Amino acid sequence: MWAMDKTQVIIICKSADRQRAMARMLYYLHHYQLEACWSSPSMLQTVEQSPQLVIMDAAFNQLLQNMPETWAKTKWIVLAGNETEAADTLFAGAHQYVMNHDDPEVLPRLVEETVQSGNQASLSRIIQRIKEQTEGQVPEDPADYDLTSKEKRILQLMYQGVHLKGIAQQTNNSYETIRTHVKRIYRKLNVGSASEAVVKAMKLKF
Numbered sequence: 001m002w003a004m005d006k007t008q009v010i011i012i013c014k015s016a017d018r019q020r021a022m023a024r025m026l027y028y029l030h031h032y033q034l035e036a037c038w039s040s041p042s043m044l045q046t047v048e049q050s051p052q053l054v055i056m057d058a059a060f061n062q063l064l065q066n067m068p069e070t071w072a073k074t075k076w077i078v079l080a081g082n083e084t085e086a087a088d089t090l091f092a093g094a095h096q097y098v099m100n101h102d103d104p105e106v107l108p109r110l111v112e113e114t115v116q117s118g119n120q121a122s123l124s125r126i127i128q129r130i131k132e133q134t135e136g137q138v139p140e141d142p143a144d145y146d147l148t149s150k151e152k153r154i155l156q157l158m159y160q161g162v163h164l165k166g167i168a169q170q171t172n173n174s175y176e177t178i179r180t181h182v183k184r185i186y187r188k189l190n191v192g193s194a195s196e197a198v199v200k201a202m203k204l205k206f
Contacts, residue, residue, distance in 0.1 A: 005031075006032060007031055007032045007033070007052045007115055008032075008051050008052050009032050009033065009034050009051065009053045009054070009055065010035050010037075010038070010044075010051045010053070010055075011023065011026075011034065011036070011038070012038050012039075012041050012044075012054065012055070012056035012060055012063075013037075013039065013055075013057050013079065015039075016039070018079070019039070022037075023037055025104065025107055025108055025111075026111075029108055029111060041056070041060045041063050050070055050071040050073065050074050051074055052074065053074070053076075053077070053115055054074060054075070054076050054077070055077045055079070056076070056077075056078060056079065057078070058078050058080040058086070058088070058089050058097075061085075061092055062092075064076060064089065064093040065164075065179065075095050075096075075118065076089075076093065076094040076095050077096045077098065077110060077114055078090075078096070078097045078098070079097075080097045080098070080099055083126050083130060083195075084130065084193070085097075086099070086126055087123060087126045087127060087130060087195040088194050088195050090120065090121060090163055091158070091163050091164055091194035091195075092163075092164060093163065093165060095118065095119070096110050096120075096121045097121060098110060120163065122161070123163050124161025125161070126161070127161040127195075127198055130195055130198060130199065131159075131198065131199075134199050134202055134203075135202075145188045145189055145204070147185065147188060150181065151184060151185050153171065154167055154171070154181050154182065155185055155197060155201050157171075158198055158201065159198050159201040159202070164178060182194075
């Protein structure tokens with residue numbers, strides 16, 4: 001059972017050094033308590049009650065898309081290696097990201113902001129930078145991919161920097177329905193992530 005007066009935190013990092021760094025950071029945040037520190041997400045299956053905050057490597061992004069509804073209030077901070085990883089995790093539902101090369105002193109402030117406000121970091125700003133990096137690439141013919149009108153609408157929203165849950169809200173669909181459409185879009189475009197889909201959408205002139 002979680003202690004009611006402290007925010008319970010789970011850390012999931014492949015690197016033992018990073019685990020220790022995150023644990024030291026939490027030690028100095030008096031309203032937070034480290035509940036568990038793992039190198040693999042498989043241990044999450046043993047958790048009976050949803051944690052209030054999870055800090056994890058971007059490599060475990062799929063966790064965000066497969067969490068049960070009982071974890072809806074859990075806040076997620078992702079440690080990303082680049083802007084593509086950050087974009088993909090924010091699209092999937094992470095609340096905040098930290099770049100691996102960022103100053104470690106940035107994280108305590110982000111932890112406080114994420115837990116207190118619950119607001120999600122801006123995906124659109126990262127998407128804009130990714131689009132700027134791919135400007136000038138040869139356009140493709142959108143007819144080649146046989147996207148339905150609904151799939152095109154979803155892809156347009158992704159291109160605008162709207163995350164998965166936001167797309168569900170804007171299109172009056174369930175989260176699961178949009179997730180199914182996104183998987184179909186990935187398959188048709190032959191991509192594996194939101195950032196790759198955005199780059200493809202740019203080539204398709206959406």
